[in-house]
Amino acid sequence: MLTTVQPLRHDQQTPACPPVLGLPSAPLVATRYRGLSLSSHFQPIFSIAHGRAVGYEGLIRARHADGTAEPPATLLAMPGNGRESLELDRTCRTLHVHNFARQATGQAWLFLNLNSQYLVSEQPDIGFTHNLLQSTGIAAHRLVIEIIESEVGDQAQLKRFISHFRELGCLIAIDDFGAGHSNFDRIWDLEPDIVKIDRRLIQDAGHSRRVERILTGMVSLLHEAGSLVVVEGVESEHEALVAIAANADMLQGFYFAKPQARINTGQSFANTFDSLLRGQQWQSVKRSADLRHYVRELEGLFQQAVANFAANQQFEQSSGLLFGDPRTARCYLLNEAGYQVSRNVYGAHYQQQMNARFAPLLCGDNANWSHKHYHYRALKQPGVIQISRPYLSVADSRMCITLSQTVRLGGTLYVFCCDLDWQEQ
Template sequence: MSSPPPPPAAAGLERATAVDTFFQPIYSLAHRRTVGLEALARPQHQHAPFQGTPEERHAHDLISCALHARRFLACRGEPRWLCLNVDGATLGQPERTATLVRTLEEIGVPPETVVLELLDSAGDDVDDLSVSLLKEAGFLIAIDNFGVQQTNLELIYRLEPDLVKFGHRLVRSAVTEPRSRQLLSRLVHLMHEAGALVVVAGVETDEDVRIALESGCDLVQGFFVAAPASEPEGDDTITPRIDAKWDELMGREMLKRKVTRRHLELSRQAFVQAAIALMQGTPFSNAATPMLALPDVLRCFLLDHEGRQIGANLNSRLVTAKPGSKFAPLADTTGAVWSRRAYFQHAIEQPGVLYMSQPYLSMTDTRSCITLSMAIEIDEALHVLCADLQMPH
């Protein structure tokens, strides 16, 4: 079945732009195999993205997508997605989008095998009807380079993409900054909540692979996985590379978990001893001293039966709050009410039972921490003893 002729705006464009097709594998960490191929155009006489009027960019889209689709059909084997980059000019008008749909359909590529990738920076130019046309035709939608621009999360909820591809900048930041690493994992979770699979792109180094594996993402892409090529590497060479890094990461994680479990057990034992001392009439500051000397304990505090804090925090040497600190307005928690916190509610429901919270952001100094808590009787009144422990990096 022949494809439609290029539109008038493409006159001379196909001859002026000699386009080769290079495929870069997109690899599923869970399936341990390549599940997609991103088609990349490498013009022989230019290296920058195609520039021109919206009509010319749309015409270039049609030509490139058609060439990539034909090449994909010629080398199809196992079920895989063909990932095509689409200019915002094409998706800015439903008529242009409909032309792209017809072009791909007449070439014979099944819509369910095609992922159309849109740069997040072009999101404002995309017409919602254009996206609806693509979805109704059966194509998958991806937002590319998420995080490179100042992405509006509203775009995710408006377009409801099937995949979101994190840009290289997010990966680089996560390699060097612990907080960015945590943010990357949370962004992966947020995308999952929005119903999208996550591709971490720009995976080039050993550290990039480790960050991607730790993030909980679904798919990876980059030069470490495989470089773009007219005949890309197969899984017989890709999988051993990924497996080796996974085994290395699991070895590190097992060691870290072993150390963490040991520290946590020491903290739990010290916490129980502090609770016993308090119930026996020992002053709070004396009862908490052994626990505050442990390497992971940030602070101890005491609540009444309504969740109101009694006195100030007892801080360990890990807490270095200063009068000029930017979080100084939050430092004094005397009289604060923590009754809405899960660690208080669980403790008060089961007196005498040690509860450990899920990790959360502490309001006191914005560290990620967990809280140990237990409801105990002091002077015949119910109290809740609490201790914040910092999360290991």
């Protein structure tokens, strides 16, 4: 049975509501807005490492008197101006905090979307959230304020409000990052505790290795900035595995749970995440095996070329042994310091594919590749063939794999390198 709460104006304090924590039988609350009944739904956010929900995002649900649902986007478009939008925004937040306080949630976070655009433009009294927390008994450190940074033009004013929420003890999350006009410079500036990756990115990464690499790089950059990362919109096992491989910290999406009015803390997801982690490890092993399989036939030719060079000291002639395989792109020789001491030697078939737009990069004479993994790994294990992971070659801006191995001629150590063209699988 739902208890009715009246909508709040911007200058009203939240109504008294006893802090009913840990009582799953406590009645939930609802409110009316322009003929609609508004209620809260909560979608769990899972820590990959812990295998359990560590937070819940409050989502508004609207229904007509006959029970038909009104899409949230339609509801949020109803206000006619900024002040009315702020009032509706506050009504939704009040509803979510009260309903969250009436359920057994332990120490889990409550993620609340905040319409930062109207918060900045209307410049309301900043005591609203403080009063709301006091009236419900929710500790400030359990509240995660979600903002969409691209919505706000007045960055200085936004930072002032963020500073206020931090002083209260709340966490700050950037929502829908990677969509629209999201910029990393705002991440450096706003220093969010959590960044939620837009769901479009995981959908695209689930179908493209290129986007998957972009996602991995984005997560790495956000970690370097000091932010935890949530991948939202996960709707399949494959997308969950991609997010785990990208080193995300938390996941949210229909694959795990749909939003519900009642928070189900009794449901265990430990087995689900154990299975996902095993699956991700298996995929990692499989990719390594696929890479080995891709170069297996060439390893023998590469060993022959290296041995031939050690015996005859004719690098171009020795490289020619490798160009019978159409995957061979180029060969080049580095010294121990990483400097390229030979010209790039190309197979005839690959020369036909070379892109003149990258002409300034095609000549590797005297280039220094000491910072590349294929050089320092070869030096670390002398005489052992090293196989790199696929990477973008600066030589022609194409994906490749590099085979490398040390060769000692007299008292001088060299690294024999061979790049293989890597087509996205």
